Amino acid sequence: MTITNPISIADLIAQKARTHPDLDVLTFESNGDCGGGDEIRTYRQLWENGQKIAAGLRAIGVRPGMRIALLLQNHPEFVEMMVAAALVGAVLVPIDPRTRGQKLAFMLRDSGCSGAVCAAYSSEGLAEAAHECPDLGWVAMVDAAMAPVGLKGFSLADWALADWLAAPLPDPLIESAVTDPAQAMELMYTSGTTGDPKGIVIPHARFMAVIAGNAAIFGFRADDRPYTGLSLTHGNAQFITLGTSLWMGLRAVISRRFTKSRLWPILGAHGCTVFNLLGGMVTAIYSEPERPDDADNPVRRVISAGMPAALWEKFARRFDVEIFEFFGAMEGGMTTHPVGEGPIGSCGRVAPGQVAKVIDEQGNEVPPGNPGEIVFRLADGPWPPVQYHNQPDASARKVVDGWLHSGDIVMMDADGWVFFQYRKGGGIRRNGDFINPAFVERALVEHPAIDDVFVYGVPAAGGAPGEKDVVAAIVPKGDPDPQAILRWARKRLEANMAPTYVQIVTEIPKTASEKPQERFLLQMFADDASSVHTLQGEQA
Numbered sequence: 001m002t003i004t005n006p007i008s009i010a011d012l013i014a015q016k017a018r019t020h021p022d023l024d025v026l027t028f029e030s031n032g033d034c035g036g037g038d039e040i041r042t043y044r045q046l047w048e049n050g051q052k053i054a055a056g057l058r059a060i061g062v063r064p065g066m067r068i069a070l071l072l073q074n075h076p077e078f079v080e081m082m083v084a085a086a087l088v089g090a091v092l093v094p095i096d097p098r099t100r101g102q103k104l105a106f107m108l109r110d111s112g113c114s115g116a117v118c119a120a121y122s123s124e125g126l127a128e129a130a131h132e133c134p135d136l137g138w139v140a141m142v143d144a145a146m147a148p149v150g151l152k153g154f155s156l157a158d159w160a161l162a163d164w165l166a167a168p169l170p171d172p173l174i175e176s177a178v179t180d181p182a183q184a185m186e187l188m189y190t191s192g193t194t195g196d197p198k199g200i201v202i203p204h205a206r207f208m209a210v211i212a213g214n215a216a217i218f219g220f221r222a223d224d225r226p227y228t229g230l231s232l233t234h235g236n237a238q239f240i241t242l243g244t245s246l247w248m249g250l251r252a253v254i255s256r257r258f259t260k261s262r263l264w265p266i267l268g269a270h271g272c273t274v275f276n277l278l279g280g281m282v283t284a285i286y287s288e289p290e291r292p293d294d295a296d297n298p299v300r301r302v303i304s305a306g307m308p309a310a311l312w313e314k315f316a317r318r319f320d321v322e323i324f325e326f327f328g329a330m331e332g333g334m335t336t337h338p339v340g341e342g343p344i345g346s347c348g349r350v351a352p353g354q355v356a357k358v359i360d361e362q363g364n365e366v367p368p369g370n371p372g373e374i375v376f377r378l379a380d381g382p383w384p385p386v387q388y389h390n391q392p393d394a395s396a397r398k399v400v401d402g403w404l405h406s407g408d409i410v411m412m413d414a415d416g417w418v419f420f421q422y423r424k425g426g427g428i429r430r431n432g433d434f435i436n437p438a439f440v441e442r443a444l445v446e447h448p449a450i451d452d453v454f455v456y457g458v459p460a461a462g463g464a465p466g467e468k469d470v471v472a473a474i475v476p477k478g479d480p481d482p483q484a485i486l487r488w489a490r491k492r493l494e495a496n497m498a499p500t501y502v503q504i505v506t507e508i509p510k511t512a513s514e515k516p517q518e519r520f521l522l523q524m525f526a527d528d529a530s531s532v533h534t535l536q537g538e539q540a
Contacts, residue, residue, distance in 0.1 A: 008178040008185070008204045010050065010086035012246060017047035020249060026242075028076050029255045029266055041076050049076075049165055050083025054174045056164030057088050060138055062115065064089030064177050067187065069108060069116035070233065071097040071126060073256045077142050077161050078232050079242065081117060086185070086204070089177030093187045093199070094233035096512035100125030103197070105132040110390055111187050111199055115139065117161065140164075181205035187389050188235060188330055199389035200330050211243030217336060217351065218303055218324060220244055220274065225251050225298075227272035229258030231512035235330045240276050240303065258514070260284045264297055264319075271298045278514040279306020279438075283445045284452050286311055286318075287477070295320035301339070306420075309345030310442040327420060331386045331398060333376035333406050335418045346417040347410075353379050358412045368414040371421055371434075375403040428457035428468045435470065435497050443492050444472055444499075447485060451475040454508045454516040455499070458525060469500035471532075473508060473521050480504055482533035490535070504531045 006012040016025070021044035028039040041049075062068065068090050072078050078094075085092045093111045095104065097119070108116070108129055115138040118126050123141070130136050140159040178185075185204045189197040214220065218240065226245055230237035232254070245252035253270045263285060267275065277285070282304070295318065302321045305328070316323050325337035327347035333356070337348030350356040357365050358372040366372040377383050382402025388394045398405055409421040421436050428435040437455035444453045452475040457468030474485065482502040490498045509520040525532055 006208060007181045008086040008176055009207065009246070010083050010176040010178065012208070013043060013047050013050065013083050014176075016043040016246070016249070023249060024251055025245060025249060026076065026079065027251065027253045027270065028074060029253050029270070039076050041079065046080060046083055048169055049080040050087060051169055051173055052167055053077075053080055053084035053161060053164050054087035055167065055170040056140075056159070056161070057084060057090065058174070060115070060159065062088055062090050065091065065184075066115075067091045067093050067111050067113045069093045069095055069111070069113040069118075071095050071099070071116060071118040071122040072142060072233075073097055073119070073121070074229075074232050074237075074254050075119070075142055075256070077117070086178050087174045087176050089183070091184045091187060093189075094238075095189065096231060096233050097122035098125075098512070100128055102129075105129040106196055107189055107199070108133040108136060110196075117142065119143065178204055181208070188233075190330075198391055198394060201387040201389055202330070207239070207243065210239050211247045214240060214244040215248055217334075218244070218274075218326075219301065219339075220248060220250065222248065222250075224273045225253065225271055227253045227255075227267055227270070227275040229255040229263070229266075230276065230278070230514065231257070234511075234513035236276060236278065236305065236513060260288060264294070267299055268297055273298055274301045274303060275299060276303040277305075279304070279308065281514050282307055282311055282315065283441070283450075286315055286445070287451045290318070294318050297321075305347075308438070308442040308445060310446060312344045327408075327418065329406060329408075331404065331406075332383065333374070333404050337417075342415075342417050343413075345419060346413075347420050348418060349416045350376070350418070355379055356412075356418075358410060369411060371409050371411050373424060374406050374408055374410045374412070374418065376406065377403050428455075428470060430457075430460075430468060430470065430496055437470075440470065440472065440489075440493060440497050440499065444474065444485075444489060446492075447488055449477050449480055449485065451477045452508050454518075454521065456516075456518045456521060458501075458522065461500075470497070471501045471503055471521070471525065472499040473503040473505050473516075475505055475507055483535065486533070486535045500534065501525075502533045504533070 006015060022042050024040045024042055026041040030038050068085060070078060070081060070092055093113055095107055104125060112135055114135060116126055117140045119142045138159060140161055142161055182203050182205060184201050185207050186202040187199040188202055189199050226241045228237045228241035232238050232242060241252055253272055299321050301324055303324050305326055307323055307325050312323060322339040324339055325347055328334040334351040335348035336351050337346055354376050356374055356376045358374050360366050360372050383399050383404040386395055386398040407424045409424055411419045411421060428437060440455040441453050444450055454473045456471055458471055460467035460469050485502050503525060509517040511517060
C-alpha cells in the first residue's frame, strides 16, 4: 500500500479509502455486552463517517484549535471522531469514561473543552462535572437511542452522532484543516497518581511518525491480525494496535473493554496473531484456570509492557507465544526487548535512534548495576521539548539540557539491558531501604489462591517519618485464608519485603491503561478494617 506522506490521520484514511476502500481494517468485537454483533469499519466507512461527523461539528460551531472531550469506550465512533477532528482542526481530549467528580471537572477545565462526546454510561459523570465547567457548550451522545442519563434538563445543546451519521455526505467534501504537522492532535492526560493529571500535547507529527515506525519496532507482519482490549483513551492501544493497523492495512480486532475470561476465545474466533497487554493484566490472564488447549490459539506474539519475570517463561510456554517486551511513555523514551534476546525480566535496551543513561539525584551517571533515573536523548541531537498543557514549569523540567527525564527508576547492566524498578517517588521505604513492589507482586502471583494482586505502602504503624508498611491487595479465588497467604509470602520473600497486611478486595481498581489506582485502595484500607489482615490474625 502506497502512502504519500500523510500529515494527519484524516490524510491517511483518505488515501486508504482511495486505494483499499473495502478492506475491513477494524472489527469492534461485541464483547457480549454491546447490544448486537461485531461492528466492522472499512477505510471507506471511516472516511465517509469522518466526513459526516466533521460536517456536524462544523454546524454546531467547532473551529480549528477547539478541544473536544471523548468519554467513550472502544466504539467505532471513537476512531471516526479522530478523523473528523483532524478534518475540522479540532484537538481531541480522550478521557477514561469511568472518570468523574473533581478529576473529570479538572480535566475539562484545564483542557478548555468546548464540548464532549459521551455515551449513556459516561453521561451521568459528565453531568456532575459539567456544572463546574462553564466553557463546556455542547454534548453529543454516541447513540441517539441511548437516554442521556444525568444530562436531561441540563442546559447544554443536545446532539447525537447517529443523527450526523444519517445525513448525506457533505458536498463538497471537507478538506483536512491540518496543514502543519506540529499542530496539536490530542491532549492525553497522565493518570495523576501523585497529583493533578498533566495534559500531554500530542502533535499530528508525533502520532504519524510513531505509527509509521511501529512495524519495524514491534515486528508486525503484513499478514498479522492485531488485537487489543485496552482503552483507546490510552496511548498503548491507540498508537500500537489502532495506529499501526491503519497504517499497514492490518485487520485489527478491538474489544469494547478487556475481559480476561473471554480473551482466548476472542483471539481464536477472529484468528488474531498479535495482542498487546500491560503488566497488570498478565497476572489476571495467567490466573485463569489452566486448560489442556491453552496453547491451541493463533497468537504468535504478545507485545508486553511489564511482564513479570517470574511469569515470563511460564506464560510463553503455557500459551505457546513469544514475548516482545518494551518500556515507553507518552512523552517519549523507549527500550525494547526483542524475542529471544537478553535476560528475562529486562524491559530491553534503548530503542534505535535514541541513547539513554541512568543518573542519580545530582544528575551524575551511575555505574552499571546501580539504581537511578533513566533519561533519554536522540542519537543525533537533543530531545524535542515536551509540552504539558498549561504547565510551563513541568514542561521545562521534563527536558533538561537535551535529556528527557522519564521519572522512572531503573538499573542498567554493563551490556545496556534495563531493569525497571519503580516510578520516581513511588517506591516503598521500609527500615531505610526502598522496596520494589513489583518484586513482591511477582512472588505473590505464584500463590494458587490469588487471582490478582497489587502491592503498595501505608504510613508505618511505628510512625517513622517517610517509612511505610507493605500492603498486598489481593483478589482471591474462592474463600481466602489471609493467614496462610501471609505465611506463604514470608517463606518466599526477604523479611523486609514481606507484606505487613493482606487486604482482601473484589477487584483492583484500575485506570483505562490498567494501572492500579492506589488512592482508592488507601481509602478502602482506612474505611474497611474487616478486609485488612495481619499475620497474627488481628484485623488492622
